[in-house]
Amino acid sequence: MAQGAMMRVQQACVPAGVHGELAGMASTGATRVASVSFRGKGAVSLSTLKCRSARVRRVAATSAVLGLEKEVSEEAVASNAAAKVEDVQGVPAMEVDAVTEAELKENGFRSTRRTKLICTIGPATCAPEQLEALAMGGMNVARINMCHGTREWHTQVIRSIRNLNSEKGYSVAIMMDTEGSEIHMGDFNGAPSVKAEDGEEWNFTVRKLETVPERTTVVNYDGFTEDVRVGDELLVDGGMVRFEVIEKIGPDVKCICTDPGLLLPRANLTFWREGRLVRERNAMLPTISSKDWIDIDFGIAEGVDFIAISFVRTAEVVKHLKSYIRARAPNGSIGVFAKIESSDSLKNLEEIIRVSDGAMVARGDLGAQIPLEQVPSVQQGIVNLCRELNKPVIVASQLLESMIEYPTPTRAEVADVSEAVRQRADALMLSGESAMGLFPEKALSVLRTVSLRMESWCRENKQHASDRLPELSSVLQDRISENICNAASQMANKLGVDAIFVYTRRGYMASLLSRSRPDCPIFAFTDTKSVRQRLNLQWGLIPFRLDFSGDMESNLRRTFALLKARGMMKSGDLIVAVSDISSADLLQSIQVRRIP
Numbered sequence: 001m002a003q004g005a006m007m008r009v010q011q012a013c014v015p016a017g018v019h020g021e022l023a024g025m026a027s028t029g030a031t032r033v034a035s036v037s038f039r040g041k042g043a044v045s046l047s048t049l050k051c052r053s054a055r056v057r058r059v060a061a062t063s064a065v066l067g068l069e070k071e072v073s074e075e076a077v078a079s080n081a082a083a084k085v086e087d088v089q090g091v092p093a094m095e096v097d098a099v100t101e102a103e104l105k106e107n108g109f110r111s112t113r114r115t116k117l118i119c120t121i122g123p124a125t126c127a128p129e130q131l132e133a134l135a136m137g138g139m140n141v142a143r144i145n146m147c148h149g150t151r152e153w154h155t156q157v158i159r160s161i162r163n164l165n166s167e168k169g170y171s172v173a174i175m176m177d178t179e180g181s182e183i184h185m186g187d188f189n190g191a192p193s194v195k196a197e198d199g200e201e202w203n204f205t206v207r208k209l210e211t212v213p214e215r216t217t218v219v220n221y222d223g224f225t226e227d228v229r230v231g232d233e234l235l236v237d238g239g240m241v242r243f244e245v246i247e248k249i250g251p252d253v254k255c256i257c258t259d260p261g262l263l264l265p266r267a268n269l270t271f272w273r274e275g276r277l278v279r280e281r282n283a284m285l286p287t288i289s290s291k292d293w294i295d296i297d298f299g300i301a302e303g304v305d306f307i308a309i310s311f312v313r314t315a316e317v318v319k320h321l322k323s324y325i326r327a328r329a330p331n332g333s334i335g336v337f338a339k340i341e342s343s344d345s346l347k348n349l350e351e352i353i354r355v356s357d358g359a360m361v362a363r364g365d366l367g368a369q370i371p372l373e374q375v376p377s378v379q380q381g382i383v384n385l386c387r388e389l390n391k392p393v394i395v396a397s398q399l400l401e402s403m404i405e406y407p408t409p410t411r412a413e414v415a416d417v418s419e420a421v422r423q424r425a426d427a428l429m430l431s432g433e434s435a436m437g438l439f440p441e442k443a444l445s446v447l448r449t450v451s452l453r454m455e456s457w458c459r460e461n462k463q464h465a466s467d468r469l470p471e472l473s474s475v476l477q478d479r480i481s482e483n484i485c486n487a488a489s490q491m492a493n494k495l496g497v498d499a500i501f502v503y504t505r506r507g508y509m510a511s512l513l514s515r516s517r518p519d520c521p522i523f524a525f526t527d528t529k530s531v532r533q534r535l536n537l538q539w540g541l542i543p544f545r546l547d548f549s550g551d552m553e554s555n556l557r558r559t560f561a562l563l564k565a566r567g568m569m570k571s572g573d574l575i576v577a578v579s580d581i582s583s584a585d586l587l588q589s590i591q592v593r594r595i596p
Ligand SMILES: Nc1ncnc2c1ncn2[C@@H]1O[C@H](COP(=O)(O)OP(=O)(O)O)[C@@H](O)[C@H]1O
Pocket: 041, 042, 120, 121, 122, 123, 145, 147, 148, 149, 264, 266, 364, 431, 432, 433, 435, 436
């Protein structure tokens, strides 16, 4: 599992001032030759991030990274936002994300992106104009990791995103990710990282220190000194840096660095004995800590769209959180995602996924808990299971890790992203790349470009033909909806229609259609803002907010008129329509319609 020091030497044409403070970088005019040794989740000085000008950002956003798709212009997005068709009361009759709308118009229905993109927001991306650049670049969901940042910072980020949505017509959903009870190191008096050298002696202490002396780190778990034994190995971030315990003295644990590297603030710690992960009393710590509950209350009050629970071990904790949310946010508007990142979560995988609203393959911690070579097959297994159980799934961590520092991805990273898209994951997530990297917009652009390329390859090679659709649950109602959606998708593929329309109140039929991964995009019309926001995370769905009635014929006519008025569809386009809004005694049907 040991990961050797990563060394890349690369010639990159980077605008001056973008990463001038990186160690080991020689400047030769506009072309800089970087030779940087880098380990861990990010060795970047945060002060370098502040000097990036708006112009530089724009260049990064608009330069085609892998040269495939046509960029959506800012003008197109602005004109869409301005062209909202309004009802008499001034409420838009139909709302759709401005960037998606521009993409549909400029690139055509077929080539619109199906895989959804999530960006972790951090110091590199928290300013309103940086958030807007990500929204323009196709961010569907913004993630805030409660391990980092202050309450004020989180509030500010959430408000900025909400403002962008309401003022500029974006539809970025917000995911809050809990800290959980993991054991981690403390901060280093504000330093972005600290180097641990081979053979150095370090003190891991449970003392509460205001400022930490050199070669000292504060461990957040009080039982640490009792649980750990002399001879144990301490792994930072799953093995990026290693220490061996040599002596225990009261609240201090003396260790020798055996595998040097950079220590990042709050990096995850695991301890190992005779090659096995030690799980002592720390295994009894609650999945949702008291701090997490306070954060969750904050998330509910701020109306986040998703809460991701770290280190889920059992289905019970997910059920508990869901009923907690139901009692406090009565419309049940927050989706609960289980992060699969421990060996316990793998033991109870199916139960956990069944009760969650979705899952995240959190490969960062997962790779520290199970042998690394098992991570790819476990990922495929989780993606398949989620699809079978009709739950959206996110593939996360280290997708483009080298882009924290470099403006281009490695071939291996592009292959990894492509593989997640080929597996038909609903969403891909950036962590350090967007939170604290030097090239957040470029990283997002790489995800977008690689997704589009692999999606079109899948369609050209008729991948859906080999995608076996597993049977769903035994509930009669579910079986009818499932069969309607599967049949609607098959019909859409055979007829080569332009889009599938689904009218849905809770999003249920929309997710069943997404599950069948059809060749054309799925326009999901829903009457509530919160459902529309949540559908943002599911494969192939383009969520619209639309007021509708129980009468399908009038809904269809109204939708056709609105879409034509906005230039999103034209006479002669062919669509397949289904709905879950009619009352139960009405016959559910599939309609094939040509736009009048
Ligand atoms: N809100 C934040 N404030 C400061 N730094 C952050 C924030 N969010 C993320 N980061 C930085 O980005 C890195 C990668 O983010 P993430 O993967 O979400 O966290 P972690 O490394 O703790 O698992 C973090 O290690 C941290 O350095």
